[in-house]
Amino acid sequence: MIDELDLAFDEHADKTKPRHRRGRGGKKSSGKSGIAFVMAFVLLAALGGGVYFGYNKVKDFFTAADYDGAGGDAIQVTIEKNATLTDIGNALVDVDVVKSTKAFVNAADANPKGKNIQSGTYNMKKQMSAESAVTLLLDPKARVTKGVTFREGLTMMQTFALLSKATKIPEDDFVQAAKDPEALGIPDFWFNRRDGKQAKKTVEGFLFPDTYEFDPKMDAKAILEVMIGRFLDTATEIGFVDTVQKNLSVSPFEALVVASLAEAEAGVPQDLSKIARVAYNRTYKQQPAMPLQFDVTANYWLQLKGSAAKHSGQLSQKELDDPNNPYNSVSRAGLPPGPIDNPGKSALEGAMKPASGEWLFFVAVDKKGNSAFAITNEQHDANRLKACRNGVPLSNCPK
Structure with a gap:
């Protein structure tokens, strides 16, 4: 050859x-x-x-493997919050919407709006081309769920009402699901106290305020688990448990109660840590402990009974000092039995690292919500007079 x-x-x-x-x-x-x-x-x-x-x-x-065309059988796909394009591609491959993650990422990169895909649940089709999948994920009409935002300081009952409106799940389903907080994922150590009082086992305080995308197939229990999980993740992220136990010598539950009080009382974010300090000073530094005298605890009791909250200047003395109110902070010393709302990250940080000061009093002194802080009764009276002059409706402003 x-x-x-x-x-x-x-x-x-x-x-x-x-x-x-x-x-x-x-x-x-x-x-x-x-x-x-x-x-x-x-x-x-x-x-x-x-x-x-x-x-x-x-x-x-x-060359990335890809399907042709707009797809076949209908399917719903949930895109998680903060998912990367690769995460989204993997999720679509798992349910056979696209053939490969690489094809999806390439198609998203080629689309000028490809990085704008939002979290939520979408109506998709199986075996779509990657380009078609990207186009559909950018179409608002394909999105089944939209974000539900919960602001800081909502009570659990207010949260249940918003959840019911957003999901069409009966409000009572959330009430029933909330009766066993530990079954929803709250570790039992969260309900320990060091002040000798019994902790109220409740989801109040643990329904973290944030924007959520709930899968339409989720029930009340699953939804509350997501919100509680977000709280636990945030507490871990900021080191809440270890910091309060080490630096403040209080239980995480007591610090959570303080965070909820500060969230309710503060008119501006910069006052959160100062109000937390007042609560700690009155409860732990004074001997014997002083009643907190926070109007918000009376309002919380009114809401639990189904009544509307009132401005502090409109609360009667009977409402402020109701002997049947376990959250009464006018004549009862120490912290209430549990949180009175669901505080956000800033309030948690304020309770975890309170400002330094000997303050025992505070009052809102302007219509922007700024508070003035005082150590003595005389200083507090002067601050109250200033508030009255600024048009803040306190209960005992001079006529």
């Missing part, structure tokens, strides 16, 4: 020079040359075909 190939290439290289063919005759050599030429042609064709086949294989290896 090698001889024939050599001969074939030799004869076509330069026809002007004589060849030495090692004793082969003319006719025989000519026949051999023709055969060699054909064989060389076949070999080159085979090599060329192999190169082409190999190229396609390599090309297929580097």
Whole structure:
């Protein structure tokens, strides 16, 4: 074979020079040359075909697998909050919406709005092209759920009402699901106290205020688990449990109660840590402990009974000092039995790292919500007078 190939290439290289063919005759050599030429042609064709086949294989290896068209069977897909394009692609591959994560990421990168895909539940189709999937995820009409925002300081009953409105799940379903906080994922150590009082086992305080995307298939229990999980994650993130136990010598539950009180009383964020300090000073530094005298505890009791909350200046003395109110902070010393609302991250941080000061009093002194803080009764009376002059409706402003 090698001889024939050599001969074939030799004869076509330069026809002007004589060849030495090692004793082969003319006719025989000519026949051999023709055969060699054909064989060389076949070999080159085979090599060329192999190169082409190999190229396609390599090309297929580097090209992302993808479906064609707009897809077939309908399916709902939930995109989690803060999911990356790769996370989204993986989720779509798992339910056979797109064929590969790489195809989806490439299609999203190619779309000018591809990085604007929001969390939520979407109506999709199985076996869509990656481009079609990206287009559908950017279409507001395909989005089944929209974000539900819960502001800081809502009570659990207010939260249940908003949840019911957003999800169409009866409010009582949330009430019933909330009766066993530990079954919803709250570790039992959260209900320990160091002040000798019994902790009220409740989801109040643990329904973290945030914007949520709830899957339409979730029931009341699953939804509350998500909100509680967000609280626990946040508490872990800021080191809440370890910090309050080490630096304040109180239980995490007591600090959570203080955070809820500060959330309810503060008119501006910068006062959260100062109000938390007042609560700690009155409860733990004064001997014996002083009643907190926070109007918000009276309002919480009114809401638990189904009444509307009132401005502090509109609360009667009977409402402020109701002997049947377990949250009464006018004549009862110490912290109430549990949180009175659901505090946000800033309030948790304020209760975890309260401001330094000997304050025992505070009062809102302007209509923006700024408070003035005092150590003595005389200073507090002066601050109250200032508030009255600024048009803040206190209960005992001079006529």
